[in-house]
Amino acid sequence: MHHDTTFVDDLGLDPDQISVADADREQRSHDWGTAREDGVRPDVVVWPESTADVASIMRAATEHGVPVTPYAAGTSLEGNAVPIHGGITLDMTRMDAVLDVRPDDLQVDVQPGILGDDVNEAVAKHGLFLPALPSSGAISTIGGMLANDASGMKTVKYGEVSDWVLGMEVVLPTGEVITTGSRAVKTSSGYDLGDIIVGSEGTLGVITRVTIKLAGRPAQVRGGRAHFETLDDAANAVFDAVRSGVDVAKIELIDRLSAAMSNAHLDTDLPDVPMVFVEFHANHGIEEEIDFCRSVFEAHNVTSFEVAENDRGMDELWAARRELAEALEPYETHLSPLTPGDVTVPISEYPGIIRYAKELAEAEDFLIPCFGHAGDGNLHYAVMVDKDDPDHVARGKEVSRKIVERAIELGGTSTGEHGIGLGKQDYLVAEHGEAAVDAMRSIKKALDPAGIMNPGKVFDGPDT
Amino acid sequence: MHHDTTFVDDLGLDPDQISVADADREQRSHDWGTAREDGVRPDVVVWPESTADVASIMRAATEHGVPVTPYAAGTSLEGNAVPIHGGITLDMTRMDAVLDVRPDDLQVDVQPGILGDDVNEAVAKHGLFLPALPSSGAISTIGGMLANDASGMKTVKYGEVSDWVLGMEVVLPTGEVITTGSRAVKTSSGYDLGDIIVGSEGTLGVITRVTIKLAGRPAQVRGGRAHFETLDDAANAVFDAVRSGVDVAKIELIDRLSAAMSNAHLDTDLPDVPMVFVEFHANHGIEEEIDFCRSVFEAHNVTSFEVAENDRGMDELWAARRELAEALEPYETHLSPLTPGDVTVPISEYPGIIRYAKELAEAEDFLIPCFGHAGDGNLHYAVMVDKDDPDHVARGKEVSRKIVERAIELGGTSTGEHGIGLGKQDYLVAEHGEAAVDAMRSIKKALDPAGIMNPGKVFDGPDT
Incomplete structure (x- = not known):
């Protein structure tokens, strides 16, 4: 899908903040888990450098009805940041500053494009750290982690990344700038808008500043x-x-x-x-x-x-x-992994789900290495397929689907870490029910009336 | 305000689930922090005994445009459960069962009307406990705690009550029943509707079941x-x-x-x-x-x-x-406390906010005992007034207001624990800004199109 995005040139941005070059668009047409597809490309890539930049872009995009998809490191695995409806890709990587370190409060304010490990580097001299980073902290950004409600190896002790967020600044699809939460460690004031932004995969707004709570290094x-x-x-x-x-x-x-x-x-x-x-x-x-x-x-x-x-x-x-x-890749020269699964089950079901995956591997004659954050009941698995054999790939996806369905039957979730994106949309209703998904849609509509914010994710994406 | 609530008689409930008796209505016209006011009363009190009861009441109330206010222990302090627009008060105290204990998963499912301490009694034999209860656990309910995003003395180590909730069943104002979250300890699937229900003070739906995560007793x-x-x-x-x-x-x-x-x-x-x-x-x-x-x-x-x-x-x-x-009450025979404050500030500002309160007490000639959950930066204070002297009460409220305003200036919140209710509405915009409050309102409208769910709380209440 293509959109006229020439209005971006009139927003007063510097020329080096805007690109329609093929290479720039191509680079942001896929993520780590989603192959390049013909026709899926942003019409323009814009690098905002401030909250004001983001707000002016969002305001104009809503006015013109043009989709906007936030993008940063591109390390998502389910197509979460792939601009399937074209339009504007908002590359957040220039907004990567540490804005304020407040060691006495065990707090740091950062921009969303900062890498997780860079947050820790900035606060290390105070003996502090953000303990809940996923193991991809060296290559993935805080904004992306929060948008996808990421977690990782240390979640068993320290919770999810979002558990360490006290407040955010968010630009809504309309261009309105809101702040959520508080610098106090707890608040009961009003609805917690930050909590609905977390995990919304860029479909409700653009995170432009994050106040993070830190812990002392053990x-x-x-x-x-x-x-x-x-x-x-x-x-x-x-x-x-x-x-x-x-x-x-x-x-x-x-x-x-x-x-x-x-x-x-x-x-x-x-x-x-x-x-x-x-x-x-x-x-x-x-x-x-x-x-x-x-x-x-x-x-x-x-x-x-x-x-x-x-x-x-x-x-x-x-x-x-x-x-x-x-x-994992390539294994025995001809097999490579499908996008790894991240099902998560109640801990008592963990031995059962991993046994199920192994029995399925045996019965269906697939190699399925299993690993993961076992203490959370989080099973990662990779169905190994011959990518030159479409039938093998299709059967492998079917095997993966069975593992997800079993996890949901066991009271678990299709995704403990990676989000719905494009790849897990089939499970959303199975997991939450029609009424809950309708409620999610009504919130989407309330905050993004023009439907321009990362359209096709979480809800309504194409089958992949 | 009065409403015709006779439709409640046609919902197939038992007669003992419905009362229009003065005493029952009077008892639910106020909470611990809000004095009885003439004219504020529910038209009818209904005691649901199941999710289906709640759903049928909500469906009918939406159809008839009649307000519904959930009520349980009545221990809220800011008028959170006071039915200022009349209509139906939904007394949740009969839905107080422990539904399922799963010690292997460190989980328990309960109904919302259960007292906090009763949850702990039910799981104690497994060596488990819900650690984040407020000190009112013996007299306040889980549903009320979540609706108001309660916390307490142990929050400094264990977080807020809501941090221990994995999932909920919620009846929306329309009567739709949704489930939120997962029995897995983490999920990145879809918007986290539970997180927006928590702290919404009964304005977005009625919690009917809660899955709680437990910890081993130290x-x-x-x-x-x-x-x-x-x-x-x-x-x-x-x-x-x-x-x-x-x-x-x-x-x-x-x-x-x-x-x-x-x-x-x-x-x-x-x-x-x-x-x-x-x-x-x-x-x-x-x-x-x-x-x-x-x-x-x-x-x-x-x-x-x-x-x-x-x-x-x-x-x-x-x-x-x-x-x-x-x-605190009564002190020196003629002074009694205004509703205690629960401002919360970043921890480095804690010595400053308490000093400010004491200096103000001195300058304005009030007794203001200060106490609270200091490790969270949470200051409780009670301005002591002569309740027979309206001028003294008014001046006392002004002093309290100054403490709240200072807390917000310091990057803190008007309420760390008690919620907005009626009493803190003046601070909502100061704390979050117009745009964020508008976003909250748009979510309210999306989930409660008829505007019947605990109307007048968080937003739009009368000055008190």
């Missing part, structure tokens, strides 16, 4: 890796650790196949067995916590539990988990 | 009380404890006047000095944490820091804080 950090003979043992060990209240900052599981793929990729000679990776954060008493964890793992037939004495040792122990994404 | 609990010579020392000690990351489960401050009032009320002979009350929760290492806290307090000239060895000792140490609400 004095003690230790990490380790446990081996198990069976996947059931490993999954039950995680379940039991969470249920028993072991204070883990991370607890990650990989199955035998993932271990094998990591071993091959890293050229290491670890056993190809299910593994659980743990990290502990504490100000004191970390040895007691490690011992507590060990006792839980021992009840589930752990065959080895190594805990590193220092950071370097921890990096080594964690390598198989850390490098897993790279290990 | 193995170690210790409590203590510290005395300081000056309020500045006490306030700075709290500020420094939070900034330094002392892991307190509660950290409460009372000023000299509050201490004196407690002493008089309890007939104890503690010194009339500013006091800080602390409680620690841990699974191990609690002595290290207490020592860490002591070292911080010592840097602020603490004159005494007693820590109890057992629960009974802790109860004794905490009595002056625990009984403070009762100690």
Whole structure:
């Protein structure tokens, strides 16, 4: 779909803030999980440099009825930032400043285009950090994380990224600028508009400033890796650790196949067995916590539990988990992963969902490495397909769909981290019901009457 | 305002679910913070016993354009549940069941009319608890807490009540029943409707079921009380404890006047000095944490820091804080408190806001005991007035207003816990700006097109 976006030239922006060059448009026509598709391109890419820029663009876009899709690092996995209806792509990466550090309040104000790790670099000298970053913190932006309600390895202890947001400045589709929340750590004043902006995937407004709450860096950090003979043992060990209240900052599981793929990729000679990776954060008493964890793992037939004495040792122990994404592709030269799943279930169902995925892999003759943020009941899996074989790809997608449907049956969610975007729209009603989705649509309509804000996401996208 | 509510008789409810008796209507015409006013009464009180009851009442009320105000324990302080436009009061107290305990998932499903402490009683045998309850947990309901985004003493460690809610069932004003969230501990699927229902004070829908996340009870609990010579020392000690990351489960401050009032009320002979009350929760290492806290307090000239060895000792140490609400009224026979304030500021501003309140008390010649959840920057204060002297009451309200305005100037909020209701509507725009309040209104209109859901709250109430 194409739109006349020449009105952008009259908004008083600098020429270098606007591009209709093929390369710029092409680069923002896809994300990490969504292949380039013919015809899907923004008509123009605009780089706002201030809230005022965003407001003037939104005002004009609403007036002209032209779609606007916010875009930053492009690391979304479900097409969340892909401008399927063309129009304006708002590249937020120039709005990447640290605006104000208030160490006494354990707070920092940032612009949305800043990378997660850059926030932590800016506050490290005060002994502070934003603990809930996903492991993509080095390459993904705060704005994108909040738009998609991102989380990650440390969520088991520290919650989601959005749990650390006190307030935001947001430009609504009409160009109105609102602030949400408060610099106080809690408020009961009015509706919490920030909470509806979080996870709305850029369909309700553009985040232009974020006030983040920080935590003190823990004095003690230790990490380790446990081996198990069976996947059931490993999954039950995680379940039991969470249920028993072991204070883990991370607890990650990989199955035998993932271990094998990591071993091959890293050229290491670890056993190809299910593994659980743990990290502990504490100000004191970390040895007691490690011992507590060990006792839980021992009840589930752990065959080895190594805990590193220092950071370097921890990096080594964690390598198989850390490098897993790279290990997945290409595997055995001809197979590559479909967009990884991120279903999440109640923790007691975690051993069941992972068993289901493995049985399905066996029955349908697919390789499906399973891994993920086990302590949250968050299963990542990648169905490995031969991308040159359309039938294999289609069957692989069907297998993936079955895992999602099972997760929803178990009281879980189709997406714990990545959002709906284009790829998960089929599950929205199954998960929430028609009435809830209608209520979401009514809020969309209330805040975006012209329907210009990242149209086709969350709701109403094309089948993909 | 009066409405014809006879249609309620045709909804198939039992006769004992409906009352137009004066006593029943009178009892629900006010809350703890709002005096009875002539003419403010529901036309009928209805006790739903199921989600289906609520849905049929809401459907009919929307059809007839009759206001509906949810009501439960009536412990709100800002008129949040007062039916100022008459109509139907929905008394939720019969929907007080524990529906499902899932200890393996650390979850419980409850109906909204259950008292907070009853949730904890139901899950205690599993070693679990809902840690974020306000201190009114024995007398206030989960539904009311969520509607008003309540929090309390333990928020400094455990967050707000709503942080422990995974999902809800909500009946919208139209009678549609929606579910929000997931039983998974995190989801990025669609807009989080639950987050906009929380804190909406019953203006967007009626909560009919809540899925609550629980925590394991800590193995170690210790409590203590510290005395300081000056309020500045006490306030700075709290500020420094939070900034330094002392892991307190509660950290409460009372000023000299509050201490004196407690002493008089309890007939104890503690010194009339500013006091800080602390409680620690841990699974191990609690002595290290207490020592860490002591070292911080010592840097602020603490004159005494007693820590109890057992629960009974802790109860004794905490009595002056625990009984403070009762100690406030009546004071010196003729003074009684205005509705207590609950302003909340960034923690670095906490010493400043409490100093401001005390200076104002001095300058305006009012007694203003100050206390509260200091670790959150949450200042409670009560302006003591002679309620038989309208001029004194009016001047007292003016003093209270100045404290709220100062809190907002400092980047804080008019209400950290109690909500807007009727009493704080004047501050809504000051705090959020016109554009944000307009956005709130547009969401209200989207979900409650007939405008029947607790009308006049948050927005558009009469001056009080």
